[in-house]
Amino acid sequence: MNPTNHSQNSGVAPGIPHLAIDPFSYDFFDDPYPAHQEMREAGPVVYLDQWNVYGVARYAEVYAVFNDPQTFCSSRGVGLSDFAKEKPWRPPSLILEADPPAHTRTRAVLSKVLSPAVMKRLRDGFMVAAEAKIDELLARGSFDAIPHLAEAYPLSVFPDALGLQAAGREHLIPYASLVFNAFGPPNELRQQAIERSAPHQAYVTAQCQRDNLTPGGFGACIHAFSDTGEITPAEAPLLVRSLLSAGLDTTVYGIGAAVYCLARFPDQWARLRDDPSLARNAFEEAVRFESPVQTFFRTTTVDVELGGVVIPEGEKVLMFLGAANRDPRRWEQPDSYDITRKVSGHVGFGSGIHMCVGQLVARLEGEAVLTALARKVGAITMSGEPTRRYNNTLRGLESLPVTFTPA
């Protein structure tokens, strides 16, 4: 495969370590940790010859790139594709793929729709739904925790909170998986996802319209902001689309990561059972430890010095969130899952102006599931080999066979 659009090798600054790692290959997905370490140790900035991009894998540089949106912009795409050179596969996101001042306006709307005050109103319902789900799974005993818990729980709360109609919800996970594959390079995962995208895109476009959204949900709230002029009526459906793209599959991977951690590390599971109030931090630590969103790109708007090297204007820079979240320069015992860790500052939800606007929804879901587990389940045992689900951006499992025994 020859990504002709991206090969602009001439401007590569001298002194940057060139690595042959392909962070979008199946081998890498199977075990990214040795490659993460190799990139962190090679230098603060590396060059990945496979896709002709700069890479940052240390915490300090990932944090620096996230927090300098003027130099490292999002409006040219947060995937490999450079919107200045290539037509985007779908109309760009008005928040994720936007820079200030445009971003500031749309971000303010989603911040209000997903605010801490809104979460207080959702809290009880999310907790009750998690308890019901865990009761159902305890009755079942042995099952696959990915479809039956990690997918089933968010599907039981999020589409309703958004205000989606009941019909067609089976498109949600395939659509999100498409979106996150599309941030990657033109490999098999991306090409196949885009080839199969038409029905999912048609569903999502229709559901984002005002008439299709139940009053009181996040979607209707977004549209209401077009009445007061914060956004235009034409922008509202695209902002609803952001929640459909980013709000479901990410939490599936997040909850899957947390359950996988608790199944693998019985000492941490025991601590959680002793003190269920650790549930929220246990979820947060799983987001650090597994980093369900592994990577995002930025594009340089000017020649910039980073970590002692100069990156020319117009280059793609790939941030490795998962590697930053396990950088020993920042974290003590980075490779251990510790549910009492002071985890504030991890970049699993990003950092800076684009930091996940839905993080409170994700945490509420995670806390609800882990609290119900801690209260009701005595033991989680893996009853089969877990298998991996491959995606260019998301890290998680396809299958996690487990047995729950009651407390």
Add this chain to the structure above:
Amino acid sequence: MTTITFIHHDNRSQSVEAADGDSLMLAALTHGVDGITAECGGNAVCATCHVYVDEAWTAKLDPVSDDEDALLDGTAAERLPNSRLSCQIKVQPALAGLVVRIPDKQS
């Protein structure tokens, strides 16, 4: 360095020498002051860095922005007139001796 005093929910008090320019939230975290969760790391998203500012000091701080005001409506512990988000307060010499109370819960 500026001296800041945190008073915990159980009335235990803890004074730290905070670096000027850091946020109050970061000063608490770097000095091991428990009770400030700061889930969003200071990006003004989470409202889990809530503190009550001692009455003698409220007027000396920069006023609450609209964003902070909206977030304060979602704090886990009761919002009071002296509620602030510690990630939005910058440590500076003029705040030497500042006293803040930490609520009983952040989430």
